[in-house]
């Protein structure tokens with residue numbers, strides 16, 4: 001009898017933490033179902049995840065890694081620039097010029113990537129939405145390409161509704177907010193958060209507009225979409241995406257729940273800037289639901305002045321907190337972002353982590369009672385899985401939509417407001433509302449139910465578990481054996 005070879009899926013993530021982390025988790029989920037998986041990435045990114053991948057291998061699940069050299073120097077970037085995280089800085093914001101070069105280097109990966117496809121002949125390619133050439137490459141070898149957006153169904157639906165409507169022309173002057181047309185739920189967006197369209201874009205970011213256009217076109221030619229979410233979280237929007245927008249999509253999340261052992265929750269691509277045991281010991285000494293966790297993801301660009309304002313708001317709120325800042329103590333930048341004597345005054349009450357935090361480990365601790373987040377989709381879902389209400393403070397892109405899902409649809413979040421600059425009073429008010437009092441309790445109860453639903457979704461028979469099953473089945477039936 002002829003043995004049928006294992007289904008083989010290639011994963012091609014974007015080179016940024018917010019995309020690599022869920023991709024590695026996704027690969028693990030496929031591997032747990034007996035699928036052979038290979039992640040294609042660059043040397044530095046591969047080494048960042050080597051421990052997670054090694055552990056997965058030891059437990060008998062086949063995650064392979066193939067490495068492509070990243071042509072940083074060829075496009076005029078310094079050697080070792082292999083992560084787009086490096087283009088987001090707190091002092092200068094986004095360095096568009098570097099991001100443009102980074103993007104050029106990404107395009108240069110197409111040819112060596114195609115060689116890999118030819119050599120390994122996988123049965124499917126899951127590639128990040130931001131890598132438009134992936135569809136052509138896969139089509140060339142007759143392989144279905146799945147798109148991974150790394151965001152919510154809600155954000156996918158909302159942004160599609162906005163694109164169709166060209167809201168800038170339709171917004172009445174003087175109005176402050178805008179109801180997203182056709183989207184279920186009468187979702188309101190403040191005018192300041194309307195997406196910018198090419199006409200409003202300056203030349204510097206033009207390459208980005210082109211990239212978005214190419215990615216959109218590539219998606220239309222791809223096989224389907226894979227989403228890190230679960231049905232019970234945003235059912236109306238899953239249905240809208242599939243039935244009204246007519247997309248072929250599978251939800252397989254929350255993928256972070258595939259990291260059940262603590263050891264895997266700690267190093268998610270970066271070494272923690274704090275000793276994990278110390279951190280947990282500190283949390284163990286606190287009452288349940290008494291500590292606010294604050295982290296704005298891997299690309300936050302808040303100015304020193306804004307960070308200082310956060311510190312003032314926090315101190316005035318008298319809450320206990322863990323606050324993650326993307327700054328090192330010995331950075332050339334001084335510590336002007338921290339009010340004088342802040343750490344002394346908040347000793348025992350607050351913990352500042354300078355650098356990378358073991359986020360999932362912290363969030364899952366019972367002492368954590370709230371999460372101040374930028375609403376990056378991974379963080380948002382991790383907050384949902386931990387069953388905590390959120391203080392929402394989006395900075396850009398899909399984060400504005402994810403915020404609305406938390407505050408307007410699920411009602412488990414309080415926004416700090418829609419201004420670019422947020423005053424300490426507004427910060428203090430939002431964190432207190434999220435942590436204490438009747439509204440906080442109601443939100444916490446709803447959040448806990450969602451956390452339960454999330455766990456059930458990825459267990460045998462759950463909505464995400466079944467969706468992944470049917471995806472694997474479909475990929476098997478598409479195979480040319």
Ligand code: UDP
Pocket residue numbers: 017018019021268295296297298299300324355356357358359360375376377378379380382
């Ligand atoms: N993260 C972490 N420690 C940090 C900062 C971020 O573990 O100090 C992880 C976080 O758990 C999440 C990811 O990095 O999985 C960030 O992704 P997200 O989509 O929330 O935001 P982005 O960084 O892409 O803006």
